[in-house]
Amino acid sequence: MVVHCCQGCTTFYNFERTTGFLSISDILKKASDMNVSRKLLVLLLSLLPVALSAQNDDSETSNSDFDEFRNSILGGFNSSRSQIMDDYDNFRSQMMKDYVEFVRQAWSEFNVEPTLPVPEEKPVPPVVMPDEERDEQPDERPLLVDEIIAPLPFTPQPRPVVEIDEIPTLHEEYVYFTFFGTDAKVRFPVSDKVIVKGSDENSVADAIETMTSRKYDNTLFDCLMLRKELKLSDWAYLQMLGALAEKIYGNDNNSATMMSACLYMQSGYKVRFGENEGKLYMLFACEGYIYNRDSYTVDGCLYYGLEELPVRMHICKASLNKEQELSLVVKGGQRFSYKKSDPRRIASKKYPEIAAEVSVNENLMRFYESYPTSFVGENEMTRWAMYANSELDESVKQALYPKLQAIVKGLSQVEALNRILDFVQTGLVYGYDNEIWGEDRAFFSEESLFYPYCDCEDRSILFSRIVRDLLGLDVALVMVPGHMLVAVNLKEDVQGAYVMLDGRKFVLCEPTCLNGAPVGWADIEDGARLQLYLLERTESQVDYTLEEQPMEVEHSLIPYFDGAKWGYKNNAGEVVVKCEYDSVSDNALYGDRHLYVAKLGSRLYLYDPDGFYICNCDGYVPLDLNRIDGVKSDYYGIFNDDGQWYINDLVFMVPAGMVLLDEYDMESVTYENNIFCRLPAENEFMERFIILKRKSDGKWGVIDIFGKTVLPFEYDRIEFSPYDKSVLLLYNALSGEEHTHKL
Known part of the structure; x- marks a missing residue:
């Protein structure tokens, strides 16, 4: 039997008809091994009778062993859904007990094992291109590759x-x-x-x-x-x-x-x-x-x-x-709270128009300070790849990339690469790790923009990140004893030092040349044997200038960071929501309306796809579907996506900011002079109904969005069916019965 679940995963159960039937405990263990959720397990088990009957119908003769097994399954799972849940809980309990x-x-x-020290490397002075070579294109010369390091x-x-x-x-x-x-x-x-x-x-x-x-x-x-x-x-x-x-x-x-x-x-x-x-x-x-x-x-x-x-x-x-x-491995995109660092201006000396003021998230820097350096496999060069393959923080992209991309747009790959290379070469200040940190320390890309000094590995990591993101080219880190540089696979022919990797030409770039050097120049002897690590590529490039942003939908907002705060631009690149928020959502919410959430401090604000503020409330907390949970003049309620009250007679007291608490520090709601604990969770608000539990006697009921009672408060538990969200499951503890109710 093959069952396709809604999440897109596929679970296989192969029942042999002759020997080796699975017991219930075997099925539960199999579910645990495959990380099958309890709700999915119930669905799978509910389909067993159908699958088993189909197998029996296909056979020409009845197999007594199979019939016995089928009957045991049917008998075991014709019990209530709650019993199946209990079986799974018992299985988990037994596993933890063991x-x-x-x-x-x-x-x-x-x-204790001896600690593994960070490899000590003899400090190599930063390279400087001789003046007599500055006006000449580097000679074409192939370099030998001693080892290609397998990707992580x-x-x-x-x-x-x-x-x-x-x-x-x-x-x-x-x-x-x-x-x-x-x-x-x-x-x-x-x-x-x-x-x-x-x-x-x-x-x-x-x-x-x-x-x-x-x-x-x-x-x-x-x-x-x-x-x-x-x-x-x-x-x-x-x-x-x-x-x-x-x-x-x-x-x-x-x-x-x-x-x-x-x-x-x-x-x-x-x-x-x-x-x-x-x-x-x-x-x-x-x-x-x-x-x-x-x-x-x-x-x-x-x-x-x-x-x-x-x-x-x-x-x-x-x-x-x-x-x-x-x-x-740190892929990037971690959503720590944003604390802006002091801005730092970085500019190319040869191309002064390439300049940007960059701030980074100081909380991200705190995470990087705690991060232990390591390597995977047998080659220690993998540790550099772990830094280089991490994505650049979105706030840094928004501050740095629009300026760089606007300069290189329309240039050839070689011209664009030379400008980015000089930006890193001459815009950053070189420093020795041993003098600054007491040992060799690698930087994530953002750290090179935050700290005042960086070395050859740090520059190579940052340069490789920018080239992949803005130009979409394949990049490899190149290591020689005591030094690191970068090799780039250009689609255009350019003369200079290069290596061959998988039949492709990668031209060397030297991010640590302090006075600037063109693509193809490298201070490496011809007999040197190089180690290469091919980095992960950026699969799709983003136009950060937004000058030619494709119109994917008729109206949409695009997050925009001005170096201090967040706002939104439209598809034409116009600022339609001022940059005055700590963060903004990058996804449209609330069904067909495509609404966007912006946050300032503890408050949230809602905008439509044209950048218009749609509701006159003091703040919002986004929930699910087409509802907004918000605060208006010290009252708490549920709004629709036009800012109108859904439930205006459910009044919430808000003693402290946006947090709704009762005397037990519980989220609560008042209704008909009774207190119902807990603001409805996501799976308890479907369409136009809310499930609530009465505090006085613990009974459950259902009201609609206008406050009208749909089901009286006389049930011991109500929840939505995991298979049909328009069906409620009603439980009565005294009778042990379970009923359904169609909304």
């Missing part, structure tokens, strides 16, 4: 060891914390938090058993949502969990360590627990080798710590299915 029991036993002593493997981010579903609760407690200057909040049972009492095997196992229970599912769910919404790398996610645990537990190191480790472990990462002299440690496995960081080898895998580690440690070897190593 893991916890293993934790009580699987401990051994390990010695692509590894998707880990998924939870078991799919985590959000659990609706009456009283939500939140923890508010900050990481890399970015405010965040997650649900957490602060009043009932577990405290780790000891550091022995049983204390660790007991803590894991509690911290991985359903009580903390919403905490894990919220953390995973933050990872997704903020586009956090594995390293940023690990740092976020550490900040969360520290906010919860303060100076209680052991409890904080266990909480962050349990969250990271359940998120799919390879984690081990360690103990030394009463102190607990979280150890993580990494896809590669980290410089200057203590580690232990456990079952053939290196495990690193977030702090200095003792010479000898008591480590638990227990593992979970499908656990995955942390990747230090």
Whole structure:
């Protein structure tokens, strides 16, 4: 049987008709291995009777074993949907129970491994082009390639060891914390938090058993949502969990360590627990080798710590299915809160018209400061590629690229490349890493624009990023002992030093020539043997000047950054929303209306595709479908996308800014003189109806957008069907019955 789910994935179940039938527990384990969600599992299991009947009909003779198996499946899954959910929960509980029991036993002593130092390279002075060569095109000369480094493997981010579903609760407690200057909040049972009492095997196992229970599912769910919404790398996610645990537990190191480790472990990462002299440690496995960081080898895998580690440690070897190593690849696009740095002017000396004032996000710089340098595989040159393949932050693109692109537009590739090359060569100031940082330190592209000094590797990384983004050319990093430069695959013929890669000519460029040098000039001896790393290409170029922006839709807004604040331009390149916001959305929201959200401080504002402010409210919080949840004159309500009230008799008290809280610090709504807890979540507002739960007796009901009761408040639970959003599932605890209601 093959089932295609709506997300585009395909799940295969192959039932042999003679031997090896799958038991229910086998199916549940298979679902876990494939990261099948509980809702999808219900759908798959509901289709089993159809598939099995079809197989039976195709056979010429009945097979008694098959019939027995089919009957057992039909009997087992003709029970209610909630029973299937319980079975899956029981499977998860059993898996974690087995893991916890293993934790009580699987401990051994390990010695710390020698740290891997950052390679020391003899400082090489920056190159200067002789004056007598400046007016001549470099001679054509091929250079030998000693080694071509294989590209880094692509590894998707880990998924939870078991799919985590959000659990609706009456009283939500939140923890508010900050990481890399970015405010965040997650649900957490602060009043009932577990405290780790000891550091022995049983204390660790007991803590894991509690911290991985359903009580903390919403905490894990919220953390995973933050990872997704903020586009956090594995390293940023690990740092976020550490900040969360520290906010919860303060100076209680052991409890904080266990909480962050349990969250990271359940998120799919390879984690081990360690103990030394009463102190607990979280150890993580990494896809590669980290410089200057203590580690232990456990079952053939290196495990690193977030702090200095003792010479000898008591480590638990227990593992979970499908656990995955942390990747230090940073693709870019991480959405840390924006804190503008002081602007810096960078200009080419030969082409003074190429100049730009650039500010970067200081919170992103804080993340880069925490980032450990590493390499993957057997060649240490891969560490440079990890920096070079990271995308440039969008705010930097908006400040830098329009100016550069406007200058090079219409030029030949060689002319454009020469101008970008001189911008990097003469616009940046050279400095030795050993003198500045005490060791060799690589920069992400934004760091070369932020810090006052950079060396040959940093310049090569920045230059390669700009060339790929603006010119769309293939680029390789070129390494010779003590020095790095760049090779570019031009579509035009140009004379100079070059290398051949996969039958294509790559011309050398020297970003570290302080007085400027043209494409093809390189201070490399003919006999030198080079190492090459072909970088990831930019698949599609963006016209940052917007002079020839194609009209994809009749009306649309394009985010625009003026170096200080964000606004919008239209397709004609005209500023239609002034640059006065901290951030703006780059996607149209709210169905066919294509509305856009801009944020200033804690408030959000809504614009239509023509750049008109569409509602006279004080602020907005975007929700789902065609609704806007907002504040108007200290009242809270739900608006339609024309700024008119959807529900004007549901009045929300707002005691603190945009946050709606009741006396229990819960999001709440008043209706008919009763308080209903929790503002409707995304999956509880469909079309023109809202599901609510009454605080006084815990009963559920449904109202429409005009405040009229659709279903009375007499049900123990109401939720939307996972298969048809126009159907409600109604539960009655006393009778144990489940009914449906068509909206």
